[in-house]
Amino acid sequence: AQKVTQAQTEISVVEKEDVTLDCVYETRDTTYYLFWYKQPPSGELVFLIRRNSFDEQNEISGRYSWNFQKSTSSFNFTITASQVVDSAVYFCALSEALDSSYKLIFGSGTRLLVRP
């Protein structure tokens, strides 16, 4: 069965701290895709990154970085030098190649609060 677990319900940090959001997934498919989305207080989900199961290279985009480890079925997201504007709910999601619905299976989200 497919499942995405974000065990951290809420994280609070002080500005400029580094913070890592955890994501663990379950799938029986050998080809799958992992995503991270950000949901600021305004409500819309903003796409951050997509990673396919054959590409285990870590990725860095500015202050954001992602660590994909198939061995532990994890796709963790780190924000370096956090800022108040990073405050949002972050969702990790899974999509399986064999699923004809293309649906995203979401974790329950992690609320990040960055305090000034």
Add this chain to the structure above:
Amino acid sequence: DVKVTQSSRYLVKRTGEKVFLECVQDMDHENMFWYRQDPGLGLRLIYFSYDVKMKEKGDIPEGYSVSREKKERFSLILESASTNQTSMYLCASSQRRDSYSNQPQHFGDGTRLSIL
């Protein structure tokens, strides 16, 4: 930039009413989706459509129907609204899967629906 527009940000309806939630995308995407978002549950797929006049049930279709008469528009219908349908509803669209990957979904701002 992809633009997914949902007709209302906030909506209040009464039990038993027929409710229409509208979604329009401007990027000629083939796939469109309706999710509902509830605290602690993440996003759950209600219905999706991969072409005009085509629709498929998601994980929680009971009490809902959809309509896709035009490629850019995907409507969610609550046939007889009930209080347990009070939720945040999110529409999304994506390109059809290509040879290499499932495409990311792009989301609207959401409609916060209250059923009294």
